[in-house]
Amino acid sequence: MDAQTILIILLAILSGEFLLDQGLSFLNKKRFKSPIPALLQGLYKDENYKKSQAYNEENSKFGLLSSGFSFILTVAVLASGFLGGLDEWLRGFGLEGTPLALAFFGIVFLGSDLLSLPFSYYHTFTIEEKYGFNKTSPKVFFMDKLKGYVLMALLGGGLISLLLWLVNTIGQDFWLWFWGVISVFMLLLNMFYTSLIVPLFNKLTPLEDGELRQAIEDYCKSVDFPLTNIFILDGSKRSTKANAFFSGIGKNKKVVLYDTLVDKHTTEELVAVLAHEVGHYKHRHIIWSMTLGILQIGLMLFVLSLMINNDGLSQALGANQMGIHLNLVAFSMLFSPVSTLTGILMNILSRKNEYEADAYARDTYNGEPLGDALKKLSTDNLSNLTPHPAYVFVNHSHPTLLERLEALLKK
DSSP states (O other), rough: OOOOHHHHHHHHHHHHHHHHHHHHHHHHHHHTTTOOOGGGGSSSOOHHHHHHHHHHHHHHHHHHHHHHHHHHHHHHHHHHHHHHHHHHHHHHTTTOHHHHHHHHHHHHHHHHHHHHHHHHIIIIIIIHHHOOOOEEEHHHHHHHHHHHHHHHIIIIIHHHHHHHHHHHHOTTHHHHHHHHHHHHHHHHHHHHHHIIIIIHHEEEEESSHHHHHHHHHHHHHHHOOOOEEEEEOOGGGBBOOOEEEEEEEEEOOEEEEEEHHHHHSOOHHHHOOOOOOHHHHHHHHHHHHHHHHHHHHHHHHHHHHHHEEEEHHHHHHHOOOOOOOHHHHHHHHTTTTHHHHHHHHHHHHHHHHHHHHHHHHHHTHHHHHHHHHHHHHHHHHTOOOOOOOOHHHHSSSSSOHHHHHHHOOOO
């Protein structure tokens, strides 16, 4: 396949995904002003429901603007051969091999992030601020950016360097070795995320003795859940939105509750939310999701091994000579339809898992406080109560609030 044909395919994939995304967003937008379903009546006061509709409408318009800008910019970069030109410019400094690839990806990543920075800043300090969600200061916002850059340089740069070394040393079978490394990396990240990554951005404080801690510990003992510790995360320094999660593999389990969650919910509701998370553990959802994720990465790396040394990929990006780093960029775009499809399949599985975790919380604790917690989370976050089914099918990892409440009522 010649370079021109590959470029046309890249542009077609890019355009198709953009049109699909905007089509689904358009369908979803038409549902913003739908009447509240009977089961959700009374969840919002009229004024708050109008606020929810306005929030979702504004986010939809902003999403169209930001994604449209990204689409036009990407098309311009591909059509102009800018990436190939950047490669030639860097080679002019005597760079080659791994240093060339690291410099290339560093410039592309930093340039892309800086171009999206105004959109991110506007969304945080204008839209989120307007609707009472933002608690981030400009200092915290930019410090998060800098920390993210450092992490990306260390982790991303290290993995790219290893990938290039394996390609140059082993050849086409590099994918098996790199797959093994990525699998171990994912496992370690899951094990140590709370201990190593989270503290870089947030403060974790052990939950003090009291009614909530006792209730959580009693529930965990009743279902034989190996709880190691319970932490409160200072999510309120960035947003009023709430969350909870647990991490760890085997017997080392850590539960993390956002302070915004603790502040807005009763003890029963918090234990119900925890019971939902325990349900994921008991049904082995995390292990299965990680296993499927590892298999997806293996498939992607195998296909990459068949194309890693294809001159046409680099030429399609405007280069005069083959560069593995250029081929990686072109391949990521060519593979994106497969990624979209597997993403949809993973969302289907994820929604099934959420139903099972909800049922576990209902059967081992109480479904009523879980339903109350879900209602509060939706209203506090001004969630769209009537999303379009097609939008949910493609984009949502969780069922809608209405679907979850209906399922909780079934035995």
